[in-house]
Amino acid sequence: MSENHLPESARCDVLIAGGGVAGIAAALAAARQGAKVMLIEKQCLLGGLATSGLVTIYLPLCDGRGYQLSWGIADELLRLSILHGWQTRYPRAWLEGGTREEKAEHRFEVQFNPVFFALEAEKLLQENGVAVCYDTLICGVETEGNRLTGVIVENESGRSAVRCAAAVDCTGTARLLYACGEKTAVLDAGNTVAGWYYSTGSDGLQLHMVGYAEVPGANPQQDGARFREIGAEEVNRFLYLSHQSTLAHSLKLREKDGVSEPVTMTGMAQFRMIRRLDGEGLIRYEDDGKPTRESVGMIANWRKAGPRYEVPYSCLYGKTENLYAAGRCVNSDEKMWDLIRVIPCCAVTGEAAGIAAAMTAASGPRAPLAALQERLRRAGQRLHFTEIESA
Ligand SMILES: Cc1cc2nc3c(=O)[nH]c(=O)nc-3n(C[C@H](O)[C@H](O)[C@H](O)COP(=O)(O)OP(=O)(O)OC[C@H]3O[C@@H](n4cnc5c(N)ncnc54)[C@H](O)[C@@H]3O)c2cc1C
Structure with missing residues (x-):
């Protein structure tokens, strides 16, 4: 049709x-x-x-x-x-x-x-x-x-x-x-990668704000991982980086206390400004x-x-x-x-x-x-x- x-x-x-x-x-x-x-x-x-x-x-x-x-x-x-x-x-x-x-x-x-x-x-x-x-x-x-x-x-x-x-x-x-x-x-400044997630562990339920706070232009060293135009390819790259940051962060936490585990992670690409x-x-x-x-x-x-x-x-x-x-x-x-x-x-x-x-x-x-x-x-x-x- x-x-x-x-x-x-x-x-x-x-x-x-x-x-x-x-x-x-x-x-x-x-x-x-x-x-x-x-x-x-x-x-x-x-x-x-x-x-x-x-x-x-x-x-x-x-x-x-x-x-x-x-x-x-x-x-x-x-x-x-x-x-x-x-x-x-x-x-x-x-x-x-x-x-x-x-x-x-x-x-x-x-x-x-x-x-x-x-x-x-x-x-x-x-x-x-x-x-x-x-x-x-x-x-x-x-x-x-x-x-x-x-x-x-x-x-x-x-x-x-x-x-x-x-x-x-x-x-x-x-x-x-x-x-x-x-x-x-x-x-113009582009978005930095973020990957917020919740874990449970010795401190109970915790929100982890993985990634950098977005201050346009404040972190020039992150320019390699900044996202401006958000096409399908950028979304996938952003999500991969976000997921890997979450994985690395949660494994580090688990290594530290032996019990922490992630319980849920962001279900949306965390671009702040598109x-x-x-x-x-x-x-x-x-x-x-x-x-x-x-x-x-x-x-x-x-x-x-x-x-x-x-x-x-x-x-x-x-x-x-x-x-x-x-x-x-x-x-x-x-x-x-x-x-x-x-x-x-x-x-x-x-x-x-x-x-x-x-x-x-x-x-x-x-x-x-x-x-x-x-x-x-x-x-x-x-x-x-x-x-x-x-x-
Ligand atoms: C990493 C990060 C940290 C942040 N920290 C904070 C904070 O601490 N406190 C705070 O107040 N704000 C924070 N913000 C900002 C805030 O969360 C968002 O800007 C705000 O929630 C956006 O609300 P919105 O309704 O405009 O858009 P969204 O929340 O993006 O809602 C848009 C909705 O539209 C739907 N949609 C999109 N396209 C389509 C389509 N084509 N068809 C059908 N549905 C569609 C989406 O699924 C979504 O549900 C943060 C943002 C990010 C990314």
Whole structure:
């Protein structure tokens, strides 16, 4: 059958491409606006890097000075991730009520169990009426002029089209945006190899962060193993290096204590930054502390205390009028990419993009800013620095 005559397997108001943290937040936000939402995920669980990638540290919602910046679904998902207990990093002052001085001593971040988080997220989406479609790869788009009309999917039922009125690209790789012809960028500095895994042993269950922390340009000696463009060949090479690092690390551990053994390892290639939108309305590293009229939420700098950012609406879209970006593929400069890609920020951009997509599905192109901001506020998000002190 030719691509032009693919059967239509489903139709929805809002299509969420990818079920990582951004996709979970976008789907939830859109469904709460009354949209018929379908989330398409190529793996068999939700959470993306945060669960199958074993990146189980929900980085801070706060600025490190005792003020919470990210609210709404970012806050809700952090609490959901530790509903059945936490692994480390329990910020008592934030979760049990502390003074601002106490809150300033510890950042509002947690380490969670990835299985509980994936299962609870699935339950939450089901309860909110989101249709989750697992084991389904999005492998193309259908467009008409400047609009995305649907995606081509492949799963055990074969190849088909899923049609939508609006969509959010939460693939982490800007897959839809790229396929729609949007301008995108890759990480100039390249990604270093990582291979996080859990072991059990004399110290109980331990998360091991094998690999280097990604500081663009900071480790020139690793240039031989840096990955920029991520084609099939690079993914396989990256995975081989990642797996061998995990093996070497776990054998060393076992040699040391005689009992340690790996229990699970990342099920995703741990590239931090692959491809992002590269348009005009970007968020920049230098925007620290600068208010913007078009803010759709606030985020912190997880690397250091102090900086605060208002996220502009325009970093969530390009030229395709009913398509939004969320998570690690939004529009930022390279330095800011390293900050906005982390879990709490993915939830913030996911919530804003999800509501905007629901509005677009209901009443046409690009959700108007003021109405979007109004809905975000009603959903519990805070948008401007001026709203921080009153929290
Ligand atoms: C090594 C490493 C360490 C990190 N450390 C931290 C940390 O300590 N704390 C923190 O907060 N953040 C950390 N991060 C960043 C953070 O984990 C991710 O950037 C964030 O989880 C990304 O969320 P996302 O929803 O944008 O994308 P992803 O989690 O990548 O989700 C995208 C989803 O889309 C699906 N998908 C992709 N393409 C398709 C397709 N074609 N069809 C169907 N489905 C598709 C994927 O399977 C995936 O589930 C780290 C990242 C890495 C790699």
